Amino acid sequence: MRRTPDTVGPPRVAAWLLTRYFARRGRHELADELAELFLARVQSRGLFRARVWYWMQLASFPLHQISERFRHHSPAPSRDPVTRRRRGTMLGSFLQDMRYAARRLRQSPGFTAIAIAIMGLGIGANTAIFSIVNAVLFKPLPYENPSELVRIFTTEDDGETPMVSSYPDFVDIRDRTDLFSGAVAHSAMIVSLLNDEGAETVFVEYVSADFFEVLGLSPALGRGFDSREDEFGASEAVAIVGHQAWQGRHGSDPNIVGTTVRLNGRPVTIVGVGPEGFSGSMIGFTMEFWMPWGTATLIDSDMRRIVQSRGSHSLSVTARLQPGVTVAQAAAAMELLGRQLTEKHPDTNTDRNIVTMAAADVRLHPFIDAVLYPVAGLLMAVVGLVLLVACTNLANLLLVRASSRGREVAVRLALGATRRRLVSQLLTESTLLGAFGGAVGLALAYWTAMFITSFRPPVGFPIAVDLTLDVRVLAFTVVLSIATGAIFGLAPALRASRPDVVSTLKDDTRPHGRVRRRFGLTNVLVVSQVGVSLVLLIAAGLFLRGLLTAQRVDPGFETESVAIATVGHLMGGNGEEDGREFLYELARRLETHPGVSAVALADRVPLAASLQTQDVIVDGYQLPAGTDALETDYTAVTPEFFDVMDIPILRGRAFNSHDTEASPDVAIVSAAMARQIWGTEDVVGRQFRWGPADPPIEIVGVAQDTKVRTLGEAPRRHVWLPFAQEGARLLFVSVVAATTGDPGAMPEVFRREVKALNSSVPLFEAKTMQQHLGIMLFAPRMAAFLLAGFGILAMVLATIGLYGVVAYSVARRTREVGIRVALGADRSRVVGMVVREGMTMVSIGVVVGLGLSVVAMRPLAGLLNGVSVVDPVTFVGVAVLLTVVALAASYVPARRASRVDPMVALRYE
C-alpha cells in the first residue's frame, strides 16, 4: 500500500495487527470501520492524537472482549461456606480476575499505556535479538525427519578438531549402507556467472546426485539429479537453480528448465528449480546453484584433482541413519572406520579421526558454532539487562498504583476478602500487562530485527538471515511476557495486599510507617535500574572508544589513495598459466589508465578476513619456552607492491623483475620478525626455511611493520614473497592500484578493464582501501551501535522510573512541603530537598553500576583495540551523563513541589 500525500491512513502496523485480530474472529468489517473512525478523528482532533487513539484500540478491543467473555462467569456468592469454597474454583476465580483486571486497566488508560509501552520496549528488544539468534542458531533447516540426520567430519591431524572430509573418505563413509540409508557430500564454492553486464561471483553448492532425496527435499520445478551425474567424466554440465535466484534473477520463468547459463565460462544446463524456502546447507549463505560432483569437474578444472585426492579436504558430509541405528552407534562405527583408513592410507590419514554428530547439534560447522554461541549469549545478556530495567520499572509503577489503591484494598480486607484472592487479582493485572507488552514487543521486534540485519558486513557475497516468525520466537515472547508480568507483579501485589487496615481507612494521605517501607522497595528498584543502565552504557562507551582508537591506528601502509580489486583469475576457463598471464596483462592495462600511478598484485591484502600462515624454521634459533613453532603470516606480492602501498624498505632491497621462478628463492621480512628472531633489523643475507626438507630462502630486505590481521595487534612476524615465485595459485588474487585522483572512481575502472580483457573472469570485489578497512571496523561498529542503542533505551526507562518515583513522592508529601513553605522555607531549598532525594538513589545506583562494570567488562578485553576495560574516560563520562539526565528527571517534579500553594496544601487536612 503506497501512501500518497493527500491520503492519510491509520498507522500501518497497528492496522495490520488489528486486521489480523479481527480476521481471527470473523469480523473483517471492523478494520474498515475503525479506519473510518480514524479519519473522523483526524478531522476533529488532528493526526497525532488520531494515531495515538488508533494504537490504543489495539488494547481496547482485546480488553473489552476479555471482560465481555467473563461477564457471566462471576459465581453468585453462596451463603453456605462449603459451597462457596467449592465454587471458588481456580477457573472461576481466574475468569473473575481476568474480567476485573481488564476493567481496571481500561479505567486508567494512561497508566495502562505507559506500562504496556515500557514492557513492549523491554520485550521487543529481547524478541528482536532472539529472532536473529534463532534464525542463525536454532531455526531448523527444512529437512525431512531431521532427527535421523547426522553430520560427519574428518578431523585435523590432531585427531580432535572436526574439519572437512576428502572425497575418497566420503565414498568409504557412504559405502556403510548398514548404517546409513544415504550419505551426501556437499561443498559451497564461488564461481563466476556470466550475465549481461559481465561476470559476477555467485555461490554454487557441489552436491551428491541424491542430495535432495537424502535430505527429504524435492525440487520445485524440473527434476533432481540423476545418479549418473555423480560419475566423473559426464559430458554435459547440469545445475538446479536456487528458488530465490529463480524468483529474482529469472523472474520465476516457468520455462527455465532446459535453458543454459555460463558458469566459469562453460555452458551449464538448468534441469530444475530448488525447493522453496531452502537456500543451501550453509545457514546465512544463499546458493545460486546446485551441481552434481560429476559435472562440477566440467566447470572447475581444479575439482578433478580435488575429488580424486584423499589428502584434499574440502567437503562436508551429511548422512541419514538407517532405521534403528542411533547416533552413538554410527559415531562408534565411524571412529573405527577412521582408524581403518589411517592404517590403509597412512600418508594422508595418519592422526585423522572421523567424528559424527547429530545434525541438530551442528549449525554451520562446529568450528564456527564455537564462536557464534558466545556472541549470541552476550547479546541475549545485554537485552536481558534492558528487560530487567523495564520490569523493575513495571514493578515500580505497580507499587505506586497499589499504594494509591490502599483504601480500596483496606476496605476489601476489612469486608473479609482473603489475601490470596487479592494477590491473585493483582497478579492477573500485571500478567495481563505483560501479555499486552509482549504483543507490542512482537511488532517492535520485527522492525528492530529487520533494521539490525540490514547492516551487512561489506563483503563481496550476499548474507541472508531468515527472520520469518516461527513458533520458537512466538513461544519465547509469550513465555517472557507472561513470566515477567507475573514475577515482577508479585512483590507489588504482596505489598499492596498487606496495608495497615485501620490507619489506611482513617486517612489515606498521611505518610506512615508502611509508606516508608514501601518506599524502601521502590528505592531499591530505582537504584538497580540506574546501575544496570550504567553497565550497558559503559559497555557501549568502551566499544566506542575502541572504535575511535582503531580508526586512528596507523596500519603502516597508505590508506587514502589506494583501490583494490579481487579477481577470480582461474575461473572463466583459465588454467594456472593463462590466469597468471591474465593478471599481468590486467596490471599493465590499468597502469596506462590516467589517474593510476602504479599497480601491484598480491595474493592477500592486509587486514583481510583470510589468513595465510606457515611455520618458519631458522637454523640455530632457540624457540621461546612454551612455543613449538614460529607460525608466520606471509603474502606474495609483485615488486611494485611496496611503492603502491607506500611501505618503506628499511634494509636491503625490494623485489625486482629478476626474482623469478628460475632464480633462487628470496624473501623480505618485517622488522618485527627480524628483531624477534635475530635480535637485530640487520638481517639481509640471512636465511630461513618453510619445512625441514625445503630449500633455504634468502632474506633480501627488511620492510617496516604493517598491520596484518587486525588493527589492534602488536607488530607481527610477516614474510613477503615474490609473486612470481609464490603467487597466483590461490582462487583469488588482488590487484592494488595507487591513484593520483579519486580512488572512488577505481571500482568502475576495474570492472571495465576486467570485462574487456576476459568477460568470463569474475570481479569478486572492487573497493577503495577505506572501504576495505570498513570490514575490519564492521564488528566493533555493530557492537558499539547495538550496545549504545540498548544502553540508551535502558537509560530512558530508568529515567522514566526515577521521574515516576520522585513525582509520586512529591505528591505524597504535598502537605509537608506546604507546611515548610508556610513556615518560610525558601522555595529553592524545597527544590534542593526533592532533588537530593532523587540524587541519593542515583548516586547509589551509579556506584553500584561502576562496581558491577569493573567485573562485567573483563571479558571485553582484547576486543577494544587496546582500550582498557576500566578506561577512566568512559567510566567517568558515562557516570556524568547518567547523573545529568537523572538530575533533569528529578528537577521537574521538584520544581512542581516548590510551586505548591501552602494554603491548598494545608487545606488538605
Add this chain to the structure above:
Amino acid sequence: MGREALGEFEHQVLLTILRLGAESYSVPVVLELEERTGKSVAPAAVHIALTRLEKKGLLSSRLVDPSADEGGRVRRYFKLEPAGIERLKESRRTLASLTEGLDPILDG
C-alpha cells in the same frame, strides 16, 4: 437466558440506532454517541454492545458487500427488531412514571 435488564450503555446504543434511521453501521453510532453524550466512546464498547444486543434479539444485522461507489468497504448494518422497540417503549414508560411530577426539581 431470561429477561436481563437493559444496561445504560445498551440503552444509549439502541436509541442512537433508532435516531440514525432504519439501518446503521457502527461508525455513525460511535460518532453520534460521542456527539450526544459529549464523551469519548470506545469503538470496542460499541461493538461489544451491538453484538450483545443482537444476541438478545433486540437487534439484527446483515453484512453488506462493498459496492463500487462506497469505496469498497464491507459494512455490518444493524436494525432494531420489534422486540428492541418494545423494550425502549417499556423503559420510557417506566422512566416517565418514575419522573412524573418531579419536573420542577429535575429541570432546575
